[in-house]
Amino acid sequence: MQPDRWLHTGSFTFDRVFGPETTQAEIYSYAIRDTIEDIFNGYNGTVFCYGQTGSGKTFTMMGADIDSEELKGIIPRIVEGMFAKIIESPPTVEYMVKASYMEIYMERIRDLLNPDEANLPVHEDKANGVYVKGLMEVFVSSIDEVYQVMRQGAKSRVVAQTNMNAESSRSHSIFQVTIEQKDTVTGKTKMGRLFLVDLAGSEKVGKTGATGQTLEEAKKINKSLSALGMVINALTDGKSTHIPYRDSKLTRILQESLGGNSRTTLIINCSPSSFNAAETVSTLRFGMRAKSIKNKAKVNQDFSPAELKLMLKKARAQCVTFQTYIAALEGEVRVWRAGGVVDSENYASWDKAVAKDRAAAAAAAPAPAPMTPSAKSSAARASTPRSASRHSVSAGAGNSARPLSPTPTGARVASPTPTLLHESLLSELTSRSGSPTIVMDNDEREDFLRRENELNDAVAEKDRDLQAALRECARMRDELQARDDLGAQAAELQLSLDRISFSHKEAMLTVESLTEANRDLKDSLEAARAELEQHQSADNDDDDNNNNGNNNKELLRAARMAEMLNGMASAQAFSRNEAGMGDLLRSLVEAGDDDGKRVEMIMQTRRELDEARDALHERDETISELTRRTEDLTLQCSDIDSKYERLLAEYEEMLEQSIVADEQASTRDSESLNDLKQKLESHYSSKLAAQKVQLDTAHADLARRQEDAARSAATVRELRSEIRELQARLEALDADKAKAAEIGAGGDATTTAAAEHAMRKEREMTAMRRDMAQRILEYDTMRKSLMRDVQNRCEKIIELEMALDEARSQVAQLSRRASNPGQPQRMQLLEKNVAQLTLIQKELVGQNTDLKKQVALNDRKLLARTERITYLESRLQDCSSQVEAWKRKVEEMQAMRHHDTTTKAIQPTASNVLRFSRVAKPMRGGGGGGGSEKPASSGGFFTWGTSS
Numbered sequence: 001m002q003p004d005r006w007l008h009t010g011s012f013t014f015d016r017v018f019g020p021e022t023t024q025a026e027i028y029s030y031a032i033r034d035t036i037e038d039i040f041n042g043y044n045g046t047v048f049c050y051g052q053t054g055s056g057k058t059f060t061m062m063g064a065d066i067d068s069e070e071l072k073g074i075i076p077r078i079v080e081g082m083f084a085k086i087i088e089s090p091p092t093v094e095y096m097v098k099a100s101y102m103e104i105y106m107e108r109i110r111d112l113l114n115p116d117e118a119n120l121p122v123h124e125d126k127a128n129g130v131y132v133k134g135l136m137e138v139f140v141s142s143i144d145e146v147y148q149v150m151r152q153g154a155k156s157r158v159v160a161q162t163n164m165n166a167e168s169s170r171s172h173s174i175f176q177v178t179i180e181q182k183d184t185v186t187g188k189t190k191m192g193r194l195f196l197v198d199l200a201g202s203e204k205v206g207k208t209g210a211t212g213q214t215l216e217e218a219k220k221i222n223k224s225l226s227a228l229g230m231v232i233n234a235l236t237d238g239k240s241t242h243i244p245y246r247d248s249k250l251t252r253i254l255q256e257s258l259g260g261n262s263r264t265t266l267i268i269n270c271s272p273s274s275f276n277a278a279e280t281v282s283t284l285r286f287g288m289r290a291k292s293i294k295n296k297a298k299v300n301q302d303f304s305p306a307e308l309k310l311m312l313k314k315a316r317a318q319c320v321t322f323q324t325y326i327a328a329l330e331g332e333v334r335v336w337r338a339g340g341v342v343d344s345e346n347y348a349s350w351d352k353a354v355a356k357d358r359a360a361a362a363a364a365a366p367a368p369a370p371m372t373p374s375a376k377s378s379a380a381r382a383s384t385p386r387s388a389s390r391h392s393v394s395a396g397a398g399n400s401a402r403p404l405s406p407t408p409t410g411a412r413v414a415s416p417t418p419t420l421l422h423e424s425l426l427s428e429l430t431s432r433s434g435s436p437t438i439v440m441d442n443d444e445r446e447d448f449l450r451r452e453n454e455l456n457d458a459v460a461e462k463d464r465d466l467q468a469a470l471r472e473c474a475r476m477r478d479e480l481q482a483r484d485d486l487g488a489q490a491a492e493l494q495l496s497l498d499r500i501s502f503s504h505k506e507a508m509l510t511v512e513s514l515t516e517a518n519r520d521l522k523d524s525l526e527a528a529r530a531e532l533e534q535h536q537s538a539d540n541d542d543d544d545n546n547n548n549g550n551n552n553k554e555l556l557r558a559a560r561m562a563e564m565l566n567g568m569a570s571a572q573a574f575s576r577n578e579a580g581m582g583d584l585l586r587s588l589v590e591a592g593d594d595d596g597k598r599v600e601m602i603m604q605t606r607r608e609l610d611e612a613r614d615a616l617h618e619r620d621e622t623i624s625e626l627t628r629r630t631e632d633l634t635l636q637c638s639d640i641d642s643k644y645e646r647l648l649a650e651y652e653e654m655l656e657q658s659i660v661a662d663e664q665a666s667t668r669d670s671e672s673l674n675d676l677k678q679k680l681e682s683h684y685s686s687k688l689a690a691q692k693v694q695l696d697t698a699h700a701d702l703a704r705r706q707e708d709a710a711r712s713a714a715t716v717r718e719l720r721s722e723i724r725e726l727q728a729r730l731e732a733l734d735a736d737k738a739k740a741a742e743i744g745a746g747g748d749a750t751t752t753a754a755a756e757h758a759m760r761k762e763r764e765m766t767a768m769r770r771d772m773a774q775r776i777l778e779y780d781t782m783r784k785s786l787m788r789d790v791q792n793r794c795e796k797i798i799e800l801e802m803a804l805d806e807a808r809s810q811v812a813q814l815s816r817r818a819s820n821p822g823q824p825q826r827m828q829l830l831e832k833n834v835a836q837l838t839l840i841q842k843e844l845v846g847q848n849t850d851l852k853k854q855v856a857l858n859d860r861k862l863l864a865r866t867e868r869i870t871y872l873e874s875r876l877q878d879c880s881s882q883v884e885a886w887k888r889k890v891e892e893m894q895a896m897r898h899h900d901t902t903t904k905a906i907q908p909t910a911s912n913v914l915r916f917s918r919v920a921k922p923m924r925g926g927g928g929g930g931g932s933e934k935p936a937s938s939g940g941f942f943t944w945g946t947s948s
């Protein structure tokens with residue numbers, strides 16, 4: 001809708017328009033201050049804001065901050081004004097201030113000070129007019145206490161965020177302050193009730209974006225606001241015979257404020273934005289219409305005894321006058337009925353009756369008691385109630401961020417009309433009826449109101465029951481839902497349990513089949529290995545055959561040893577000769593002077609020497625033979641070495657070839673082949689190393705033996721030189737003997753000299769023999785050790801020879817294999833087999849590893865699932881026990897509810913009852929002394945300033 005279309009729809013007249021710059025204080029002092037006066041004078045007052053959502057109604061009524069001097073709104077300022085007024089009033093006046101706070105939310109009246117009461121009924125009776133039954137009224141005796149009530153109530157208000165307002169009121173709130181005052185001197189009481197209404201804003205749901213609950217709230221808000229509009233229309237169109245106050249709770253509560261007993265100020269909050277033009281025009285129309293309502297405000301007071309006496313007296317006098325007047329009229333009627341004529345001067349009239357009564361009264365009581373001035377004024381007020389309505393209509397020119405300030409019109413519609421007392425009572429009754437067009441007599445009306453109240457109570461009760469039942473239903477539904485959920489959860493758990501157990505079984509089967517397969521594969525692997533070993537053993541058949549000959553090694557060794565020791569027989573003979581020679585020498589030493597024997601011994605010695613010479617010669621030959629054989633062995637060794645090197649090279653080449661063939665296989669696949677090859681390599685290399693070591697040892701032994709042989713040769717040479725020396729001595733001895741025989745034949749002197757010479761020679765011979773024996777002994781020892789050494793070395797040589805033979809046979813085997821033309825193919829076949837087997841083994845190992853992994857994984861999964869199952873089972877158990885507990889609780893609650901219903905016991909619900917004082921707190925006026933705002937306690941009452 002275009003804003004222009006709305007702007008030229010007419011003009012609106014208001015008492016005052018406040019712009020956005022207007023302060024809260026200005027609005028209060030212009031529009032509201034007089035309302036406080038009215039309340040203290042005993043009138044009902046109402047201040048309410050009307051406008052679209054977000055236009056600043058709450059800001060105007062309550063303010064942005066009630067503690068801020070600048071920002072606090074109308075309600076806090078009114079409260080302050082009231083208490084200031086109490087302080088100013090005379091100390092003879094006693095006040096009691098009550099506050100209540102309610103909201104109409106979703107067409108239900110909710111006590112904001114006792115939020116548990118969410119659907120209070122509206123009552124009406126003669127004494128109280130329209131009121132909310134059961135609404136908590138808190139006695140307050142200071143501004144702070146009222147603020148506390150306001151804060152407490154504000155906490156319970158329903159607000160929600162909409163597109164138009166971050167904190168949009170979703171209810172109409174009514175803050176109600178009642179001031180009762182009693183003049184302690186005259187006993188006269190007055191009561192003023194003030195409604196401070198913050199309406200929820202009318203809203204276009206398209207603009208506010210309300211959905212769900214907010215939309216439902218908006219519908220109810222708009223409905224109640226349109227009911228308010230209908231009431232205002234009916235009050236102002238001049239032709240409606242029925243005012244639909246009962247169409248909504250709002251209009252019902254505000255019944256006295258709308259065309260009833262109240263001085264009402266209406267503040268219209270408008271948005272100046274063209275975006276809200278339609279709403280603004282509609283709001284202004286509402287304001288214009290509401291402005292024309294005429295209320296009939298009157299003072300709510302109870303008369304003092306003096307005033308009542310005066311009124312009684314006056315009423316009695318009036319009765320007498322009526323009776324006089326009636327009597328005069330009846331007399332006139334009788335004349336007319338009898339066919340007579342009454343002159344016009346004698347017509348019965350009220351004035352004549354009054355005059356007559358006054359004359360009679362004057363005759364009966366010549367000195368009447370004068371009325372007191374205060375009684376006069378009270379009576380005057382009572383007889384002339386101000387029928388005034390105070391419509392302060394304000395239109396805002398602010399924007400939605402800074403909403404409108406109120407502009408009271410100040411137009412007081414006041415036309416006091418003197419009436420008789422009974423007329424005023426009647427008018428009071430009719431004014432409170434709410435539907436003044438329906439004429440009822442008092443009894444009928446009271447019956448009607450009583451019946452209505454009863455019905456309202458019943459409706460409220462039913463509604464409470466309904467709400468409780470709905471809550472119970474909702475709770476049961478929730479429980480049911482929870483149970484369903486639990487059931488579903490349980491079913492789901494059961495399902496997952498089944499699934500898991502099925503998977504578990506499946507996994508077990510898989511594990512079993514995998515284990516089976518693993519076993520089969522292991523068997524196949526073993527078979528493959530066995531086959532491989534068979535192949536390998538087939539290759540090593542020759543070696544095996546040779547191994548059979550190992551048993552004969554010892555025999556061979558012994559034979560060789562024997563052969564070699566035979567070779568050493570000459571040496572033994574030499575030794576024997578030497579021993580014989582030693583024996584001869586010893587016998588020579590022992591022989592003494594026996595010449596015959598001596599010659600024979602010499603001859604014997606010569607023979608033995610010849611034999612020793614022969615043995616020596618033989619030994620030399622044996623040594624040279626041994627040297628030659630050692631050299632041959634060395635040569636053979638080097639030959640074998642070179643052959644071995646060659647074969648090794650060939651073997652390495654073959655290995656390389658097989659490695660190249662196996663290159664495509666993975667490292668792990670070729671492990672067995674490589675292992676085999678490595679074993680072979682290591683075997684051969686260790687053998688080679690051992691043979692090399694043996695050869696080195698043999699070389700070293702050979703060198704040692706050569707040295708020994710050289711040493712033996714030197715010894716032999718020494719022996720020879722000794723033998724030659726011995727021969728020379730023997731020859732010299734023989735020559736001496738011959739010379740001695742020639743000399744014996746020549747003379748005794750010569751004989752003596754020759755004997756001496758012989759003796760000397762003999763001694764020399766003896767010493768030489770001893771020396772010889774010593775040397776022979778040494779030589780014998782040396783010879784024995786030499787023989788032992790030679791024997792050991794022979795053994796070593798034999799071992800070396802055997803090792804060499806073995807190596808030779810191996811070499812021959814290798815060269816046979818290398819030279820065998822079918823061998824490469826066989827090797828290739830074998831290698832292929834090995835490769836295939838390796839491949840199979842690899843696959844098997846891989847599969848085995850995978851299976852092991854899978855088994856481990858499955859085990860882990862199984863474990864996790866088992867744990868999960870255990871957990872779920874425990875959860876299920878918990879849930880079941882929870883459900884059982886809930887069931888028990890529900891049963892208990894149902895039992896309790898049943899008990900409550902049967903006993904009809906009403907339990908006090910809210911602790912709020914204790915939170916606020918429901919004990920009257922009377923206060924005395926401060927006498928205008930401007931005393932402390934804080935009341936002073938005096939005998940259980942709070943008073944301001946000087947106590948009366």
Ligand SMILES: Nc1ncnc2c1ncn2[C@@H]1O[C@H](COP(=O)(O)OP(=O)(O)OP(=O)(O)O)[C@@H](O)[C@H]1O
Nearest residue numbers: 053054055056057058059165168169201401402403
């Ligand atoms: N004069 C102003 N100065 C500054 N801010 C203001 C003024 N008037 C209103 N506001 C701010 O505008 C916003 C809406 O105001 P408010 O809540 O009073 O609107 P409302 O008419 O009560 O809305 P609803 O009907 O949705 O409850 C609030 O944040 C309020 O503080």
